[in-house]
Amino acid sequence: MSSDLLHRVEEIAAARNVACRGILVGSAARNTWLSGDRDIDIFIAVPEDGNLGDALEIAREIAPVHEERYAEHAYVHARIDGFDVDLVPCYDVRDPSKIKSAVDRTPFHSRYVSERIRGLEDEVLLLKQFMKGVGVYGSDLRTGGFSGYLAELLVIRYGSFLRVLEGASSWRPGTRINLAPGANIMAPLVVIDPVDPKRNVAAALTLDRMFQFVAAARCFLRSPDISFFFPLEAHTMSPDEIRAEIERRGTEFILLEIDAPDMVDDVLYPQMRKAEASIKNLLEREGFQVLRSDVDLVRGEDVRARLLFELSIWELPSVRIHIGPPVWEADHVSRFVKGHTSPLSGPYIDNGRLVVEIPRRYRKAVDLLEGEVHKISLGKHLSSGRIRTLSKREILEGVDESLAEFLTAYLNKRVRVC
Amino acid sequence: MSSDLLHRVEEIAAARNVACRGILVGSAARNTWLSGDRDIDIFIAVPEDGNLGDALEIAREIAPVHEERYAEHAYVHARIDGFDVDLVPCYDVRDPSKIKSAVDRTPFHSRYVSERIRGLEDEVLLLKQFMKGVGVYGSDLRTGGFSGYLAELLVIRYGSFLRVLEGASSWRPGTRINLAPGANIMAPLVVIDPVDPKRNVAAALTLDRMFQFVAAARCFLRSPDISFFFPLEAHTMSPDEIRAEIERRGTEFILLEIDAPDMVDDVLYPQMRKAEASIKNLLEREGFQVLRSDVDLVRGEDVRARLLFELSIWELPSVRIHIGPPVWEADHVSRFVKGHTSPLSGPYIDNGRLVVEIPRRYRKAVDLLEGEVHKISLGKHLSSGRIRTLSKREILEGVDESLAEFLTAYLNKRVRVC
Numbered sequence A, B: 001m002s003s004d005l006l007h008r009v010e011e012i013a014a015a016r017n018v019a020c021r022g023i024l025v026g027s028a029a030r031n032t033w034l035s036g037d038r039d040i041d042i043f044i045a046v047p048e049d050g051n052l053g054d055a056l057e058i059a060r061e062i063a064p065v066h067e068e069r070y071a072e073h074a075y076v077h078a079r080i081d082g083f084d085v086d087l088v089p090c091y092d093v094r095d096p097s098k099i100k101s102a103v104d105r106t107p108f109h110s111r112y113v114s115e116r117i118r119g120l121e122d123e124v125l126l127l128k129q130f131m132k133g134v135g136v137y138g139s140d141l142r143t144g145g146f147s148g149y150l151a152e153l154l155v156i157r158y159g160s161f162l163r164v165l166e167g168a169s170s171w172r173p174g175t176r177i178n179l180a181p182g183a184n185i186m187a188p189l190v191v192i193d194p195v196d197p198k199r200n201v202a203a204a205l206t207l208d209r210m211f212q213f214v215a216a217a218r219c220f221l222r223s224p225d226i227s228f229f230f231p232l233e234a235h236t237m238s239p240d241e242i243r244a245e246i247e248r249r250g251t252e253f254i255l256l257e258i259d260a261p262d263m264v265d266d267v268l269y270p271q272m273r274k275a276e277a278s279i280k281n282l283l284e285r286e287g288f289q290v291l292r293s294d295v296d297l298v299r300g301e302d303v304r305a306r307l308l309f310e311l312s313i314w315e316l317p318s319v320r321i322h323i324g325p326p327v328w329e330a331d332h333v334s335r336f337v338k339g340h341t342s343p344l345s346g347p348y349i350d351n352g353r354l355v356v357e358i359p360r361r362y363r364k365a366v367d368l369l370e371g372e373v374h375k376i377s378l379g380k381h382l383s384s385g386r387i388r389t390l391s392k393r394e395i396l397e398g399v400d401e402s403l404a405e406f407l408t409a410y411l412n413k414r415v416r417v418c
Helices: A002-016 A052-062 A102-117 A121-133 A148-158 A161-168 A207-222 A239-249 A265-285 A330-339 A365-375 A392-397 A401-411 B002-016 B052-062 B102-117 B121-133 B148-158 B161-169 B207-222 B239-249 B265-285 B330-339 B365-375 B392-397 B401-411
Strands: A021-025 A039-047 A067-070 A074-080 A083-092 A196-200 A252-260 A289-299 A303-313 A319-326 A345-350 A353-359 A387-390 B021-025 B039-047 B067-070 B074-080 B083-092 B196-200 B252-260 B289-299 B303-313 B319-326 B345-350 B353-359 B387-390
Touching: A002 A021, A002 A039, A002 A052, A021 A102, A039 A052, A039 A102, A052 A074, A052 A083, A083 A102, A102 A148, A102 A196, A121 A148, A121 A161, A121 A207, A148 A161, A161 A207, A207 B345, A239 A392, A239 A401, A252 A265, A252 A365, A252 A392, A265 A289, A265 A303, A265 A365, A289 A401, A289 B319, A303 A365, A303 A401, A319 A330, A319 A345, A319 B289, A330 A353, A345 B207, A365 A387, B002 B021, B002 B039, B002 B052, B021 B102, B039 B052, B039 B102, B052 B074, B052 B083, B083 B102, B102 B148, B102 B196, B121 B148, B121 B161, B121 B207, B148 B161, B161 B207, B239 B392, B239 B401, B252 B265, B252 B365, B252 B392, B265 B289, B265 B303, B265 B365, B289 B401, B303 B365, B303 B401, B319 B330, B319 B345, B330 B353, B365 B387
Parallel strands: A039 A083, B039 B083
Antiparallel strands: A021 A039, A067 A074, A074 A083, A252 A303, A252 A387, A289 A303, A319 A353, A345 A353, B021 B039, B067 B074, B074 B083, B252 B303, B252 B387, B289 B303, B319 B353, B345 B353
């Protein structure tokens, strides 16, 4: 299948008289596919001074029925004989540290791995399936986990699946695993890209995903089990089960639903996380307390970001402490006193600072969000969207399937650890 | 009156053939009495190798009807011709840096001031009355304010009442006002004792009292007014007024009443403040939030310490976050996991640490105090006392006169500042 496609690239390039070559990359290129994966990635490389448009034309001709997608540049996605095929234009650069587009590095990765992975293919498959099973596979910004290339490099470095787990058991934040000398990068895990020493292959890996893998690795080594690779499907809780669990916790829940444009996850998730942090900050600045929060993206007819906040403190008394300047700063003191002429108590001095006790603007977290959430920055693509603020009662009344899945995952949040 | 008493000391000492001399100290010795004060302090000094008992005998003979009080040593307090007279045995030391008892320094202070205060008596009187009026006069541990000796030194240093206020206007924490070179002491205000350069005369002054004085000084200089010296008596709120004000704040109040032994304020107040801090700590460690607190001592037939806590958070949900070890500490992780086999949620990883969500032991602050306050250290003389924990309802039902005064002062807490 792959070789057919590579052959077609050459044929069409010759017919059009353009200097293009096809390169098979990704797991299909080196027999490290996970079962169920049906992805074939073929790069169509134009010369460094060539035109990516030529490659795109070839892709379109190979797959007349296709979808055009965009990463840094346009590429063609098509379903061919049951496979998901990506036909990706790139530049055929000589030096991987001087790439012209982000995808130009991929053929180098592919070659580096192909030259070293022979005989270790099964080890890579085990590691990838383990990572998938314990929830850390994927270097997309939603997952923040391990890429396939990173898994391959780890197997090359440690020699086998089990030795990767053994190695990971003693990882600490900032661990460096270098197949080549490289730049002095600070990150939870640093794996210098052997084809580009300025680059950290594990750049997308978050601290928490890294240690989710470490914790699972330790458990597996202590008592190995098929469920690490193929965990039981989580049962989605019914609305009644959700209600009961929420009541048992005794907390308050607030759900923000924000209309979002139809952009890829890698664009929307970072913005949702930023919005989540801003809103948590707003709540805590006003004295409320967020126990935990999470985000979800619902793609239906429209796209909606869901931001869920569980509060341990959601209602506060009328009076609040307002701390003013140190008393030795006479000018600040005068201004402060003029600004608070009839406090509930004070001004008095606490620890050298002037303090007044004044009425609180928002006694309830839900009122604060309804009143103020529009005024804070929620990220480029979420700021303009309509926002609905749902209280616990409203959440529980409107539990559809996607919300049930989100709340189930939220309430059962758990990693493998022992 | 004073000279009569001094004469009596000499007479009795001669009759008993003991080498004692009487020394008039304090404000009576240098015409810096505040009106209303009727205190005469006479020290009865025995030779350095003498016996304080001899002096005490003389004091008893001078005032056959008296009360014996204890500071570091016993002394005689008596009411004579409408004056409150203290007759205090001390050692007649030569060098004030080599005193044998704390009171031995006083005659040196008295002499130092007497030799320099002539013509400035009215300035001292103004300053002391000002300090009294704005609530910062008294170096007892309850007040934490300015002693009479400190006020006198300030007048000597600055030259007049008004110049003291002007000087104080630019005080900052750690200000040094030295009439003599002295030790490198760290304190909110450092005034080296001219008769003992290792000693800070302002040692008892707290940061907040210091700046209460500074703030009032600035206000007075801006618009002087008799009320600084003689403030209006505060109206004690009625139980209904107290209830209304507490409702308006929307907070919870908890009052601890602890039986205390009949000790002087300077012994009990520091312990009450320590107990207050320990209890605040206990409450906040468990997730509750103290908005403000205060203590009071009620001396009636029995002595009771009152510890009042105003809470902005007094009830919490069932679930609470419990943060465990970093995941890279494998041994700690194992122990933590074994200790939390069925959490409400988790274990999961947050910021590299293992976290579980578990049931909270005390959902209400009042239950926490009833259950745990006996287990924390409340200071030597309060730990053994019976403790009553009163909720807001119980407080409001039992507002007697002393509690009304305490709550009035609490609710109207305010310093002069402009």
